[in-house]
Amino acid sequence: MENIVLEVKDLRTSFFIDKKELPAVAGVSFKIAAGETLGIVGESGSGKSVTAFSIMGLIDSPPGKIMGGSILYKGENLLEKTEKEMRKIRGNKISMIFQEPMTSLNPVYTIGKQLAESLILHQNMTKKEAEKKAIEMLKLVKLPSPEKRIKEYPFQFSGGMRQRVMIAMALSCDPDILIADEPTTALDVTIQSQIMELIRDLNRKTGTAILFITHDLGVIAELVQNVIVMYNGKIVEYASVKDIFKTPYHPYTIGLLNSMPKIAGPREELKFIRGMAPLPGEIVKGCRFKTRCDYVTEECRMEEPPLYEVGDSLVRCWRFKK
Amino acid sequence: MVSINYDNEVQEMEAEAEVEAEVEAEAEVEMEAEVEVERTSRYKEFLKYFFRNKAAVIGASIIGLLILCAIFAPFITEYAYDKQELSNMLKPPSKEHFFGTDEFGRDVFSRTIYGARVSLTIGLVAVGLSMAFGVMMGSLAGYYGGVTDYIISGITDIAWAFPTTLLAIAIIASIGPGLMNVMVAIALVYWSGYARLVRGSFKALKEQEFVEAVRALGYSDSRIIFRHILPNALAPVIVLTTLSIPRAILVESSLSFLGLGAQPPIPSWGSIMNSGRAYLVEAPWIALFPGIMIALIVLGFNLFGDALRDTLDPRLRE
Numbered sequence: 001m002e003n004i005v006l007e008v009k010d011l012r013t014s015f016f017i018d019k020k021e022l023p024a025v026a027g028v029s030f031k032i033a034a035g036e037t038l039g040i041v042g043e044s045g046s047g048k049s050v051t052a053f054s055i056m057g058l059i060d061s062p063p064g065k066i067m068g069g070s071i072l073y074k075g076e077n078l079l080e081k082t083e084k085e086m087r088k089i090r091g092n093k094i095s096m097i098f099q100e101p102m103t104s105l106n107p108v109y110t111i112g113k114q115l116a117e118s119l120i121l122h123q124n125m126t127k128k129e130a131e132k133k134a135i136e137m138l139k140l141v142k143l144p145s146p147e148k149r150i151k152e153y154p155f156q157f158s159g160g161m162r163q164r165v166m167i168a169m170a171l172s173c174d175p176d177i178l179i180a181d182e183p184t185t186a187l188d189v190t191i192q193s194q195i196m197e198l199i200r201d202l203n204r205k206t207g208t209a210i211l212f213i214t215h216d217l218g219v220i221a222e223l224v225q226n227v228i229v230m231y232n233g234k235i236v237e238y239a240s241v242k243d244i245f246k247t248p249y250h251p252y253t254i255g256l257l258n259s260m261p262k263i264a265g266p267r268e269e270l271k272f273i274r275g276m277a278p279l280p281g282e283i284v285k286g287c288r289f290k291t292r293c294d295y296v297t298e299e300c301r302m303e304e305p306p307l308y309e310v311g312d313s314l315v316r317c318w319r320f321k322k
Numbered sequence: 323m324v325s326i327n328y329d330n331e332v333q334e335m336e337a338e339a340e341v342e343a344e345v346e347a348e349a350e351v352e353m354e355a356e357v358e359v360e361r362t363s364r365y366k367e368f369l370k371y372f373f374r375n376k377a378a379v380i381g382a383s384i385i386g387l388l389i390l391c392a393i394f395a396p397f398i399t400e401y402a403y404d405k406q407e408l409s410n411m412l413k414p415p416s417k418e419h420f421f422g423t424d425e426f427g428r429d430v431f432s433r434t435i436y437g438a439r440v441s442l443t444i445g446l447v448a449v450g451l452s453m454a455f456g457v458m459m460g461s462l463a464g465y466y467g468g469v470t471d472y473i474i475s476g477i478t479d480i481a482w483a484f485p486t487t488l489l490a491i492a493i494i495a496s497i498g499p500g501l502m503n504v505m506v507a508i509a510l511v512y513w514s515g516y517a518r519l520v521r522g523s524f525k526a527l528k529e530q531e532f533v534e535a536v537r538a539l540g541y542s543d544s545r546i547i548f549r550h551i552l553p554n555a556l557a558p559v560i561v562l563t564t565l566s567i568p569r570a571i572l573v574e575s576s577l578s579f580l581g582l583g584a585q586p587p588i589p590s591w592g593s594i595m596n597s598g599r600a601y602l603v604e605a606p607w608i609a610l611f612p613g614i615m616i617a618l619i620v621l622g623f624n625l626f627g628d629a630l631r632d633t634l635d636p637r638l639r640e
Contacts, residue, residue: 090540103531108553
């Protein structure tokens, strides 16, 4: 039996702008087992980051509000926790790293102090123990000469190194889940692959489950076991990474894969998905992808398809109706 | 009439500081990266830049000298500030009495030196109080936004709209004269400047990713506000403080001049000038010397504050 650490059930998160409800996440369910790596792929506005922030309990309210569903961490519903209880989970049991390592560290404190602070707070360590652990963590993320570097300020670090520090900070309390919200987007390609390798390495070493959010399918291929493809606030395809690349079913997934530039083969114009991504709440009836789909039928226009099982994959498309 | 002139000036200075503050708040991030952060490595460089500025040296010297005067007042002058010598009244400056004597035969030099104590205490305590309160209000408004911000900003704007000295007089009129009350009144007048400044800084800093990152680490709001955002917002607060102290001293002098501040026999520069007003023709030295001191201390703090602002803002360097 798999050991499920996080189960999200029918999560719905909306934002209220000018009294209009924008459902950014419109019913998302998935599970993460201990040590699993799960990727969430989608374009801007698909609700992937909102899902992550909902799990962390960091949705700003107002304007945001979690409208329904549940987020079970080891069987406990995080949505029923008080802010005080959530603070003990955040950064301790579930931690998160962000897109922009350049500004994610507080400029006025040394790296060592920032690493130690969360250890002192969450693990009741003394200052000395925390400092020792901080050096250990920096070694773990392969930062050279950590003894010297903990006394330095963030401005003395490059972007890649700062992301390493952020990862060290996120993992320092030995969390069960690490949420990585596009951690490599702001880095250049060589640093990107180093960070990806580091994350994969740490996942094997520490057994921390990873929820990896990205808009880059190429990044996902190297790292994760399972992939969720999100579109307009809902899951459209949920499959293992192998199946996603070998046998993509949903027209959106196929479109995404086709629009990736290929290194091998003849040079040709990049393919793209026609049309524009709809705003949250814009599509009220039928399939979310109907405005951009090549296979659209009358059924698609009338009613939204459920998730169908196709092989080992789950696909939200009428074409796979049994 | 003097007080009204002060008033306009003070308001103008405030308006200026406000505009600067807003501009500074925008440039906050770079500024911090340039200055606050690099504390260890840049500390010496900061001092070097700072004291390369001649105005800074003059300002710091004046302030230093006056602080020494205030602390060592009993050793500097042989006369007690309240010792009356009626046989010796209204004597012009001489070897025995450098600044002459007043209508009770008290040594004006002693009274002026002891007056530095009053002025500096008022300046530091009143500004300290207003800073503590203003920074707190501004932090809460800027961090929480929404209704909290709406209420605090409303109160701040009301406090801001009053002419400084007028509001201070109104407060004194309701709680009674005396130095303690003057400090309270000045604090109640000046906190709004800090609140507005800090609120602006917080609004800009709150959007920074490191704030999101520390929230994701499970830190409490108070830890985030005071340990993580506030240190990043301090540079303009320090500058505002050096510019607020002389204004507070001016307000105190105005109030004492009007008889609302220091009560006899406590010597405050304002009250000495007030008592000298009656003898302006026969004994102009009574009002003259404390007046010079007021001008001097305001000049000192303004030079110091300007230099500090120039050094803390990398765009104004060179």
